[in-house]
Amino acid sequence: MTKPTPPPPAPNRFIALLSRAGLDWFLLALLGVVGLAYWQPGLGSAASPVPWHLITTVGVALVFFFYGLKLNLEKLREGMRNWRLPVVTQLTTFALFPALALLVKPFFGGEKGELLWQSIFFLCALPSTVSTSVVMVSIAGGNLPGAIFNASLSSLLGIALTPLLTSLFLHTGTGGGQLWGLAAQLLWQVVLPVGAGILLNGRFGALVDRHKAGLRYFDQITILLIVFTAFCESFAEGIFSSYAPADIIKLSAGLLGLYLLVFALVWGLNRALGFSRADNITAVFCGSKKSLVHGSVMASLLFPAGAATGLILLPLMLYHALQIILASSMAQYIGRQQAG
Numbered sequence: 001m002t003k004p005t006p007p008p009p010a011p012n013r014f015i016a017l018l019s020r021a022g023l024d025w026f027l028l029a030l031l032g033v034v035g036l037a038y039w040q041p042g043l044g045s046a047a048s049p050v051p052w053h054l055i056t057t058v059g060v061a062l063v064f065f066f067y068g069l070k071l072n073l074e075k076l077r078e079g080m081r082n083w084r085l086p087v088v089t090q091l092t093t094f095a096l097f098p099a100l101a102l103l104v105k106p107f108f109g110g111e112k113g114e115l116l117w118q119s120i121f122f123l124c125a126l127p128s129t130v131s132t133s134v135v136m137v138s139i140a141g142g143n144l145p146g147a148i149f150n151a152s153l154s155s156l157l158g159i160a161l162t163p164l165l166t167s168l169f170l171h172t173g174t175g176g177g178q179l180w181g182l183a184a185q186l187l188w189q190v191v192l193p194v195g196a197g198i199l200l201n202g203r204f205g206a207l208v209d210r211h212k213a214g215l216r217y218f219d220q221i222t223i224l225l226i227v228f229t230a231f232c233e234s235f236a237e238g239i240f241s242s243y244a245p246a247d248i249i250k251l252s253a254g255l256l257g258l259y260l261l262v263f264a265l266v267w268g269l270n271r272a273l274g275f276s277r278a279d280n281i282t283a284v285f286c287g288s289k290k291s292l293v294h295g296s297v298m299a300s301l302l303f304p305a306g307a308a309t310g311l312i313l314l315p316l317m318l319y320h321a322l323q324i325i326l327a328s329s330m331a332q333y334i335g336r337q338q339a340g
Helices: 010-020 025-039 052-070 073-079 084-103 110-124 131-140 144-169 178-199 201-210 212-237 245-272 277-287 292-302 306-339
Strands: none
Touching (some): 025 306, 052 212, 084 277, 110 144, 178 292, 212 306, 245 277
16 A cells, blocks of 8 residues: 655745745845845945945846846847737837826825835836746746747846936936936946847857856845845835835735736737737736846936935835736636646
8 A cells, every 4th residue: 555645844835835826035035135124224224334335236237247148139130020029018018007107196196105106107117027027928828939039128128218217207316417427327337238248148148048047046136135225225214104004005906906907908909909829928928027127226226315215116026026926826827728
């Protein structure tokens, strides 16, 4: 008689439960660094003896350099052949999202509401993710080459379009002569590293593919450092003191509605345009995502008043968690439908 298989150890069961819910160590780590910033704000603020600004600046440049190393221009050119898919996906990311944010602006009155709306608009102006979009499209049975192309294209366009959209509609503190300083920062911290990585893709692209997991950890650790220092400054200056827990709950509910609305609008539009099911899946999963990597970096560049950066990142962190949980569940559901 075969012995019954013993249940997995409790820690493994807990990790498996988190995974099924769409959670991973990184989301828990984000909560952890925010908690640490609340408990010890001086540790990561400008008053700290640790050169956090230098560390995160170098980290950001390396993140974008490695990102450029992953990009293959030949594959990007191939992706342009199915031109309707990138047009719809990029318009969703950089036109539909900002338009929805502008529509709800009248509901955010006063200085407190204005700052919160700015953080929501900043979220809406960000590009899509790469890794999460590709994984979800793969699970759902979508057009995987199209997902790789559209997510990569979105990240490249975001380098220019995110600063442009925020400068047009937000008070970023980069007026007048400061615009040149911002342009110089974007050039050497983002554009040049990406360009150098793309040029070296042919020589080192295979090496990067072999070490994708390690580079992903490097990206995540850099994000955690940026989030930690931003929230330390915010807590040290009392930025969150005027916001009650109910405000955070309302914000989360609004972001949930935003995700579902965009998903439904794009799905319906693509069906009306006659997209194949695979292309429709790719468009909705790539178009509905927002990149925490780009958001963390751009926030530190576009909002030089460090104390407010934590609040600027708050909707992005909430949306990041929601999009992983929701997209994971929806991708698995659609994937089961495809298999059936």
